[in-house]
Amino acid sequence: MTAVAPVAEEGRRRGLNRSRMADVARLAGVSTATVSRALRRPEIVSPELRGRIDEAIRRLAYVPNLMAGGLASARSRTVGVIVPSLINSFFSETVEVMGERLAGAGYQIMLGHSGYSIEREEALVASYLAWSPAAIVLTGRHHSRLTLRRLLEADIPVVEMWEHGERPVDMLVGFSHREVGRAVARHFSERGARRLAFVGAALDRDLRAAERGDGFLAESRASGAQAVRIALADRPQVATGGVGLARLVQEHPDVEAAFFSNDVMALGALFECQRRGIAVPGRLRLCGFGDLDFAGVSVPTLTTVRPPRREIGQRIAEGLLARFEGTDPGPAVLDLGFDLIERESG
């Protein structure tokens, strides 16, 4: 009985048979400090020892305990990233690119989704901070006071992405949604449309979409055009786009061009037009946002705005890595712009 206890104890203590840095050190005939250095900054360890250590790591299939390392160094090679939704492929692509770039430098992403709620964002930020992350990346600029306070106190790089403006918490990488709306309004105006509409969904939560709408309406009106706004309460799905179009033609049958808050909505509108025999762009011009996958091949192909999805992720990763390594991270605020892609629909 007494002989068994230590074994059970041992089992509890460290997984079943996971080796520790001390095991590697013993096998390589060095101290743990040297193993640690060989892992973190190989260049300061002599090639001979490095070789012996690598061999020992391989033989033992050693996997470092990042929690121990993180605790000792008071930071982790983790970046907390919060996007509104994972289902939406806008952000997915940004996250994929960012993740790949960071992973290449040994950093890991902890990804969460806020569901467009700043309360959920607050909870996520709190739980990420509990991991002493190397940085936090948030979508947008709208955060709770407590979130802001915690972020500031954490004293780590904070990136706000997918928007543009002044006085960010720390870094800001994105583009101006207001300008997107303006550009679409100008685009329609230039093509002679004078009765315009913006159709959006869940605009009370998706503030970026709302801002695109605001920019669109402001610019439309400034140029003397007539512009209406249709806001739907549902989530921005394909079906919602169809509903939006139905409301549009019913309430404002004379509208000549409509800016849908994103391509998913616009696709729904496209289908609904087809169903109702509304000629696009003949009778109604349509523009979306996102330049999603299908925009280039739908019938008709969809005029839209292409956001710098991948570039946002890449620039953030680069900026962050520069900060981590103490090199020049470049400007704190980066406006990456966007492209209006003119296709058949308008």
Added chain:
Amino acid sequence: MTAVAPVAEEGRRRGLNRSRMADVARLAGVSTATVSRALRRPEIVSPELRGRIDEAIRRLAYVPNLMAGGLASARSRTVGVIVPSLINSFFSETVEVMGERLAGAGYQIMLGHSGYSIEREEALVASYLAWSPAAIVLTGRHHSRLTLRRLLEADIPVVEMWEHGERPVDMLVGFSHREVGRAVARHFSERGARRLAFVGAALDRDLRAAERGDGFLAESRASGAQAVRIALADRPQVATGGVGLARLVQEHPDVEAAFFSNDVMALGALFECQRRGIAVPGRLRLCGFGDLDFAGVSVPTLTTVRPPRREIGQRIAEGLLARFEGTDPGPAVLDLGFDLIERESG
């Protein structure tokens, strides 16, 4: 000069002003052990102390250091999840549901994407294990030997999802893709189609799609129908579906019904048919897989197979939580089935 050093030291030691459990303990007038217990198992601490501790935590805005906790307890409240792609909304929804459910119980997801590569999966598993996760969730059943070995050695719950079969590593939650293919073949046969086709993309990597195709072809041929397989090298995007359709009508102009490897591909095919004036389902029946957002509102609406996207996530979370808490986790292998949704396209 000398007076400054300790301050800098202090700064390095523990963020700028992040409070520790010891601070909470002092303020509440208890030991850190009691604070720890109040956090982990509140029911074993007296209501009075619990109240004082909660108050102290609130006043100090205390956020526990999970790395310290994880190190001390040799485990973390983290679940590593690996999906092939984030862009694909199939998995996103599963992950969202699973994440919400787990978050409710205090567990966090570390999400990564393998890009359908088992080498990347191997690297991700290794880096997740370095965090002593409470469990690992993988997509599919195809893993490298080393991944398997590490998973087994880690001695934690492992879930393979989105597939079905025998002898899983540990738990398996999903459905049979082969059966999906069979069901679609039967569906087409029942409607009198005798010349069938499966069109897929990147089938060498997306093994689930390949299996749907295999099941489809096997069942078609078993029922005496003629069935061809078109495999495209590109990624499964909307445009790829169009390319697939073009090849299909060129190489096999007499095909009456086609099963596209997923809805995204099928949508591309739908557009291409429209462009070419091919009547759907009149001249060609089309079926997809996934029941994505647009399937119910496209023109024509898309016949497809609905996988239990959300249920997979929910069941995994429940099974895992049961394992964590030592209660009955239910069967290790769960076949959640699927629904064939008949719509206009076929």
Added chain:
DNA sequence: GTCGCCGATGTTAGCGCTTGCAGAGGCGTC
């Protein structure tokens, strides 16, 4: 030849928690 300096390695003291064990009351039982 001696000195000092620098690069490579070892020593050691924690990082902030968790948890086994011990101790301290409080209460029911005989």
Added chain:
DNA sequence: GACGCCTCTGCAAGCGCTAACATCGGCGAC
């Protein structure tokens, strides 16, 4: 009224690393 037992709390020993500091040669400069 003493005893045992149970509940609640404190004590203290780590968890597996990192990094500041100490140490030890070797080598160039004078």
